[in-house]
Amino acid sequence: MSFPWANQYKPTHPLMVYLDEKLPLPRFVYNAIGGGYPVPRNLNYAWNFGVLAGFCLVLQIVTGVILAMHYAANAGVAFDSVEHIMRDVNWGWMLRYAHANGASAFFVVVYIHIFRGFFYSSYKAPREMIWLLGVVIFLLMMATAFMGYVLPWGQMSFWGAKVITGLFSAIPLVGEPLQQWLLGGFAPDNAALNRFFSLHFLLPFVIAGVIILHIWALHIPGSSNPTGVEIKSESDTVPFHPYYTAKDGFGLGVFLLIYCTVLFFFPNALGHPDNYIPANSMSTPAHIVPEWYFWPFYAILRAFTADFFFIPAKLMGVLAMFSAILVWFFLPWLDTSPVRSGHYRPLFRKFWYLLVIDTLILGYCGGSPAETKYVLISQIAAAYYFLHFLVILPIVSSIEKPLPLPFSITEAVLGTDAATA
Amino acid sequence: MVRIFGPLIGLFFAAALVWSFGIGVAQQLREPDPSTAVKDFHLDPKEDVHWSFEGPFGTYNTRQLQRGFQVYKQVCNNCHSLKQIAFRNLSQLGYKPAEIKAIAKDWATKAKTFDPKTGDAGERPNTPADHIPPVYYAGTGNPPDLSLITKARHGGAHYVYSLLTGYTDQPAALLKKYPDSKTPDGLYYNPYFANLNIAMPPPLADNAVTYADGTPATLNQEAKDVAAFLTWTAEPEMEKRKQTGWPVLGFLLAATALAYLSKRTIWADKH
Secondary structure (H helix, E strand, C coil): CCCCCCCCCCCCCHHHHHHHHHCCHHHHHHHHHCCCCEEECCCCHHHHHHHHHHHHHHHHHHHHHHHHHHCCCCCCCHHHHHHHHHHCCCCHHHHHHHHHHHHHHHHHHHHHHHHHHHHCCCCCCCCHHHHHHHHHHHHHHHHHHHHHHHCCCEHHHHHHHHHHHHHHHHCCCCHHHHHHHHHCCCCCCHHHHHHHHHHHHHHHHHHHHHHHHHHHHHHCCCCCCCCCCCCCCHHHEEEHHHHHHHHHHHHHHHHHHHHHHHHHHCCCCCCCHHHHCECCCCCCCCCCCCCHHHHHHHHHHHHCCCCECCECHHHHHHHHHHHHHHHHHHHHHHCCCCCCCHHHCHHHHHHHHHHHHHHHHHHHHHHCCCCHHHHHHHHHHHHHHHHHHHHHHHHHHHHCCCCCCCCCHHHHHHCCCHHHC | CHHHHHHHHHHHHHHHHHHHHHHHHHHHHHCCCCCCHHHHHCCCCCCCCCCCCCCCCCCCCHHHHHHHHHHHHHCHHHCCCCCCCEHHHHHHHCCCHHHHHHHHHHCCCCEEEECCCCCCEEEECCCCCCECCCCCCCCCCCCCCCCCCCCCCCCCHHHHHHHHHCCCCCCHHHHHHCHHHCCCCCCEECCCCCCCEECCCCCCCCCCCCCCCCCCCCHHHHHHHHHHHHHHHHCCCHHHHHHHHHHHHHHHHHHHHHHHHHHHHHHCCCC
């Protein structure tokens, strides 16, 4: 759907007229991210992160494809082939650091994108499908990042692969055979490394496909906005180009400044030193920790230390870890408040801040050694996490008295809207 | 459906977590986690050394790297490999091509050869294109390859320096509190090592090497030099990385400023 006042694509150059008749690709682009897409005029900088996430995917694909030209997915030489990239390939160190830190940047951007969605209830009708596809993208990203981290075949690669595939062994009856089938052996080895490489190359393109669906679904109702009030008239919108291309351009500049500072001056700050030790199945690292972006979920996994009735603790941990993300799928139906934006929901807003703090605490515990104090803290934090989504959110949305909404986006921006008169 | 089962599932997970929490707390009250010698006596790397390569403008000091290379060659290389480094890489330390040729040729461990016609294994002198030959070690412990050691340990060069200078007698307080944690025979007490007891005997001492450039070879000096050298072996691209970073950031700063101005101009009538 588009709004009746949307600009129409009018090619003037004969070549563009010809192209528009045969293959209207320029028209498609114009209507998707050009002057033909009307967008709410009041989007704040929290709305920059979708474009930034798309940029990160392209960055990862470009650097990744070039790295794959020099990398060898063989357990005997994988570690040394990464060092070959770092030392002997022209600008190889830059490519590899760009890719490794690019994964972190991608997750930073996507986490902000997701928590923006939480705050502004971007998951609510009519945008449920965008949200559901977004969660699918996040799950695919996690799988891709996990398999990518295995490829350098350092100690954390190896033991991370062992722990994560070990999760499947918690499934009753079929767990052990399933884990062996996934790994192609009893422990991670050449077979696992090869298939992880193959899938790590494949999945980003699957992500790109789901992103196309995500954006397609977005263009049906159009973008949400910080007031949560739907678009009423032309004065509520501006064309995507030049308004949001300019704003996204500035956002991209700020993002690149931060990203390049890390890339060129702190390239290993986000990694773990143990991954510069070659994989060794005979020596277990003192603390096996995943990359930082998995820490909150890792904390939830480790928080289940006691069997619950007849369910083993390990199975509970695995179920909870996957449920921690699956619960996002049900958000559109758990939050029943008719008001979207957190700006007009005073009680909801307080719990949103609590969720942010809670997730940061979970992340901190997940990155810490499995000592009793961190486990105890993460148990409370994980309990709050589930209660927040499944119990608190439905209650808050039914008892809360939202603040009065502005009549329109225009009124929210300008103070008055001619249409109200 | 979601509104009925959702809260039930939420309460189920929360109950399981509270159950785990309760058992954990009860266990702590009954018998708290025992303290260990490692928890009490392990030290984080000393941070008091200043390195020329620290900071966003830091560069390597090639004279220091050459001294560190000498320490590696004469001491560390008895047990530790350095397989990521080729002799040709030594040009970054300021050695001339002829010097590198000589270093490679005179290297004690020769390059291995194999004659596919006869099946005979043989040896030949190293060339600048060869990597430093691996060291085979049969004694106690597993001396790690040192190429990436400063990246593979928390603290990097600080860790290497602290470990090399950190050998000491086991503190009496430790033995009193943990009589079972006495350093076993054949191992050496070092509070900077992960489990406090390291198989490597103190490798450096005053005058363990005689520096070609006349620098007094104290233990501290040797440890500093070899830690700097091993930082270079782990990150030979570091100087180029920082030198590339500054123009990149400069360009981005200008581009972002322009992007901000154009954004402001375009939006001028919409606020």
